[in-house]
Amino acid sequence: MATRTQSRSTSNRSSSRSSGNSGGSRSAFSWGEGAGPIIAAALGGAAIGFAANYGRKALMQGMEAAVGDWDEILAAEHDMSLAIFDKMLATDQTQTFKRKMLLMKLTHALDKHSHQEEMVVYPALREANDAADADHLESEHGYIKTFIFELNEMGPDSSTWLDKVRDFRKLVAEHAHMEEEQVFPKFKREMDEEQNAHITSLVNRDGFWMA
Ligand SMILES: [Fe+2]
Ligand SMILES: [Fe+2]
Secondary structure (H helix, E strand, O other): OOOOOOOOOHHHOOOOOOOOOOOOOOOHHHOOOOHHHHHHHHHHHHHHHHHHHHHHHHHHHHHHHHHOOHHHHHHHHHHHHHHHHHHHHOOOOOOHHHHHHHHHHHHHHHHHHHHHHHHHHHHHHHHOOOHHHHHHHHHHHHHHHHHHHHHHHHOOOOOOHHHHHHHHHHHHHHHHHHHHHHHHHHHHHHOOHHHHHHHHHHHHHHHHHHO
Protein backbone atom coordinates (compact mmCIF):
# COMPACT_ATOMS: atom_id res chain seq x y z
CA MET A 1 0.00 0.00 0.00
CA ALA A 2 1.06 3.61 -0.17
CA THR A 3 4.06 4.62 1.79
CA ARG A 4 2.77 8.16 2.17
CA THR A 5 -0.01 9.15 4.47
CA GLN A 6 -0.77 12.61 3.24
CA SER A 7 -4.19 13.11 1.76
CA ARG A 8 -4.79 15.96 -0.64
CA SER A 9 -7.62 18.34 -1.14
CA THR A 10 -8.78 18.80 -4.72
CA SER A 11 -8.52 22.54 -4.60
CA ASN A 12 -4.76 22.75 -4.87
CA ARG A 13 -4.77 23.00 -8.66
CA SER A 14 -7.15 24.69 -11.03
CA SER A 15 -7.17 22.52 -12.64
CA SER A 16 -13.59 5.03 -25.78
CA ARG A 17 -16.55 -2.76 -36.18
CA SER A 18 -18.08 -4.31 -38.53
CA SER A 19 -17.31 -7.22 -40.89
CA GLY A 20 -18.25 -7.51 -44.54
CA ASN A 21 -18.85 -10.58 -46.70
CA SER A 22 -16.27 -9.73 -49.31
CA GLY A 23 -15.30 -13.36 -49.89
CA GLY A 24 -18.66 -14.41 -51.36
CA SER A 25 -19.33 -14.48 -55.12
CA ARG A 26 -22.52 -12.50 -54.63
CA SER A 27 -22.11 -8.81 -54.79
CA ALA A 28 -23.62 -6.68 -52.13
CA PHE A 29 -25.25 -4.76 -54.98
CA SER A 30 -27.38 -7.77 -56.05
CA TRP A 31 -29.50 -7.33 -52.94
CA GLY A 32 -33.14 -6.41 -53.51
CA GLU A 33 -34.06 -2.92 -54.52
CA GLY A 34 -34.51 -0.65 -51.62
CA ALA A 35 -31.67 -2.12 -49.61
CA GLY A 36 -29.24 0.44 -51.02
CA PRO A 37 -30.62 3.47 -49.23
CA ILE A 38 -30.85 1.48 -46.00
CA ILE A 39 -27.23 0.36 -46.31
CA ALA A 40 -26.18 3.89 -47.22
CA ALA A 41 -28.03 5.25 -44.22
CA ALA A 42 -26.43 2.67 -41.96
CA LEU A 43 -22.99 3.44 -43.31
CA GLY A 44 -23.66 7.14 -42.98
CA GLY A 45 -24.68 6.66 -39.37
CA ALA A 46 -21.54 4.66 -38.68
CA ALA A 47 -19.42 7.38 -40.27
CA ILE A 48 -21.07 10.07 -38.20
CA GLY A 49 -20.60 7.98 -35.07
CA PHE A 50 -16.95 7.45 -35.89
CA ALA A 51 -16.43 11.14 -36.61
CA ALA A 52 -18.11 12.11 -33.35
CA ASN A 53 -15.98 9.68 -31.39
CA TYR A 54 -12.85 10.81 -33.20
CA GLY A 55 -13.71 14.42 -32.47
CA ARG A 56 -14.19 13.70 -28.78
CA LYS A 57 -10.86 11.88 -28.64
CA ALA A 58 -9.13 14.71 -30.50
CA LEU A 59 -10.64 17.22 -28.11
CA MET A 60 -9.45 15.27 -25.10
CA GLN A 61 -5.99 14.88 -26.63
CA GLY A 62 -5.89 18.61 -27.31
CA MET A 63 -6.79 19.30 -23.70
CA GLU A 64 -4.03 17.00 -22.50
CA ALA A 65 -1.47 18.50 -24.86
CA ALA A 66 -2.41 21.93 -23.51
CA VAL A 67 -1.62 20.80 -19.97
CA GLY A 68 2.06 20.19 -20.70
CA ASP A 69 4.56 17.45 -19.95
CA TRP A 70 3.63 13.85 -19.13
CA ASP A 71 3.87 14.41 -15.40
CA GLU A 72 1.59 17.46 -15.58
CA ILE A 73 -0.95 15.52 -17.69
CA LEU A 74 -1.01 12.69 -15.14
CA ALA A 75 -1.25 15.11 -12.20
CA ALA A 76 -4.22 16.87 -13.84
CA GLU A 77 -5.89 13.46 -14.24
CA HIS A 78 -5.28 12.75 -10.54
CA ASP A 79 -7.12 15.94 -9.68
CA MET A 80 -9.99 15.08 -12.04
CA SER A 81 -10.39 11.70 -10.34
CA LEU A 82 -10.26 13.17 -6.84
CA ALA A 83 -12.94 15.68 -7.86
CA ILE A 84 -15.21 12.77 -8.90
CA PHE A 85 -14.60 11.18 -5.50
CA ASP A 86 -15.72 14.40 -3.82
CA LYS A 87 -18.97 14.36 -5.82
CA MET A 88 -19.50 10.74 -4.76
CA LEU A 89 -18.94 11.64 -1.13
CA ALA A 90 -21.56 14.40 -1.40
CA THR A 91 -24.33 11.92 -2.30
CA ASP A 92 -26.79 10.21 0.02
CA GLN A 93 -28.23 6.70 0.03
CA THR A 94 -31.26 7.68 -2.05
CA GLN A 95 -29.18 8.96 -4.96
CA THR A 96 -28.49 5.54 -6.44
CA PHE A 97 -28.56 6.65 -10.11
CA LYS A 98 -26.15 9.50 -9.47
CA ARG A 99 -23.85 7.17 -7.53
CA LYS A 100 -23.86 4.65 -10.41
CA MET A 101 -23.08 7.34 -12.98
CA LEU A 102 -20.26 8.80 -10.91
CA LEU A 103 -18.76 5.35 -10.33
CA MET A 104 -18.85 4.69 -14.10
CA LYS A 105 -17.17 8.02 -14.76
CA LEU A 106 -14.52 7.34 -12.13
CA THR A 107 -13.92 3.82 -13.47
CA HIS A 108 -13.34 5.18 -17.00
CA ALA A 109 -11.04 7.95 -15.78
CA LEU A 110 -8.94 5.60 -13.64
CA ASP A 111 -8.85 2.95 -16.39
CA LYS A 112 -7.46 5.41 -18.94
CA HIS A 113 -5.05 6.86 -16.44
CA SER A 114 -3.66 3.54 -15.20
CA HIS A 115 -3.28 2.34 -18.82
CA GLN A 116 -1.06 5.34 -19.60
CA GLU A 117 1.07 4.64 -16.57
CA GLU A 118 1.21 0.86 -16.97
CA MET A 119 1.97 0.96 -20.72
CA VAL A 120 4.39 3.89 -20.75
CA VAL A 121 5.59 5.41 -17.49
CA TYR A 122 6.12 2.32 -15.34
CA PRO A 123 7.94 0.38 -18.09
CA ALA A 124 10.14 3.44 -18.68
CA LEU A 125 10.81 3.59 -14.93
CA ARG A 126 11.92 -0.06 -14.98
CA GLU A 127 14.23 0.68 -17.91
CA ALA A 128 15.69 3.49 -15.82
CA ASN A 129 16.48 1.04 -12.99
CA ASP A 130 13.54 2.04 -10.79
CA ALA A 131 11.65 -1.26 -10.88
CA ALA A 132 10.92 -1.10 -7.12
CA ASP A 133 8.78 2.05 -7.41
CA ALA A 134 7.17 0.86 -10.66
CA ASP A 135 6.24 -2.50 -9.11
CA HIS A 136 4.92 -0.87 -5.93
CA LEU A 137 2.76 1.60 -7.85
CA GLU A 138 1.48 -1.03 -10.28
CA SER A 139 0.45 -3.30 -7.40
CA GLU A 140 -1.56 -0.41 -5.95
CA HIS A 141 -3.41 -0.15 -9.27
CA GLY A 142 -4.59 -3.70 -8.50
CA TYR A 143 -6.09 -2.53 -5.21
CA ILE A 144 -7.71 0.42 -7.00
CA LYS A 145 -9.48 -2.10 -9.31
CA THR A 146 -10.44 -4.09 -6.21
CA PHE A 147 -12.21 -1.06 -4.74
CA ILE A 148 -14.14 -0.62 -8.01
CA PHE A 149 -15.13 -4.30 -7.94
CA GLU A 150 -16.27 -4.05 -4.32
CA LEU A 151 -18.31 -0.89 -4.91
CA ASN A 152 -20.06 -2.54 -7.87
CA GLU A 153 -20.74 -5.65 -5.80
CA MET A 154 -22.16 -3.82 -2.79
CA GLY A 155 -24.47 -1.60 -4.86
CA PRO A 156 -25.12 2.17 -4.58
CA ASP A 157 -27.77 1.86 -1.85
CA SER A 158 -25.47 0.09 0.61
CA SER A 159 -25.24 1.68 4.06
CA THR A 160 -21.42 1.40 3.92
CA TRP A 161 -21.05 2.82 0.38
CA LEU A 162 -19.68 6.16 1.58
CA ASP A 163 -17.18 4.48 3.95
CA LYS A 164 -15.88 2.40 1.04
CA VAL A 165 -15.61 5.46 -1.21
CA ARG A 166 -13.76 7.33 1.55
CA ASP A 167 -11.19 4.52 1.94
CA PHE A 168 -10.89 4.31 -1.87
CA ARG A 169 -10.26 8.04 -2.17
CA LYS A 170 -7.58 7.84 0.52
CA LEU A 171 -5.68 5.15 -1.39
CA VAL A 172 -5.87 7.10 -4.67
CA ALA A 173 -4.79 10.35 -2.96
CA GLU A 174 -1.78 8.66 -1.31
CA HIS A 175 -0.86 6.89 -4.55
CA ALA A 176 -1.10 10.15 -6.52
CA HIS A 177 0.95 11.95 -3.89
CA MET A 178 3.75 9.39 -4.09
CA GLU A 179 3.80 9.73 -7.89
CA GLU A 180 3.64 13.52 -7.97
CA GLU A 181 5.97 14.32 -5.10
CA GLN A 182 8.46 11.49 -5.16
CA VAL A 183 8.65 9.16 -8.17
CA PHE A 184 7.77 11.38 -11.15
CA PRO A 185 9.95 14.40 -10.24
CA LYS A 186 12.98 12.16 -9.67
CA PHE A 187 12.39 10.34 -12.99
CA LYS A 188 11.91 13.62 -14.84
CA ARG A 189 15.15 15.04 -13.49
CA GLU A 190 17.02 11.99 -14.75
CA MET A 191 15.83 12.54 -18.34
CA ASP A 192 16.87 15.15 -20.85
CA GLU A 193 14.36 17.34 -22.69
CA GLU A 194 14.14 14.99 -25.67
CA GLN A 195 13.47 11.95 -23.48
CA ASN A 196 10.79 13.84 -21.56
CA ALA A 197 9.15 14.91 -24.83
CA HIS A 198 9.21 11.28 -25.98
CA ILE A 199 7.45 10.07 -22.82
CA THR A 200 4.90 12.89 -23.19
CA SER A 201 4.10 11.85 -26.77
CA LEU A 202 3.71 8.20 -25.71
CA VAL A 203 1.40 9.12 -22.82
CA ASN A 204 -0.66 11.32 -25.15
CA ARG A 205 -0.89 8.55 -27.77
CA ASP A 206 -1.94 5.92 -25.24
CA GLY A 207 -4.46 8.27 -23.65
CA PHE A 208 -5.89 9.09 -27.09
CA TRP A 209 -6.79 5.46 -27.81
CA MET A 210 -8.13 4.90 -24.32
CA ALA A 211 -10.29 8.06 -24.29
FE1 LIG B 1 -0.54 5.26 -10.71
FE1 LIG C 1 -1.19 8.27 -11.50
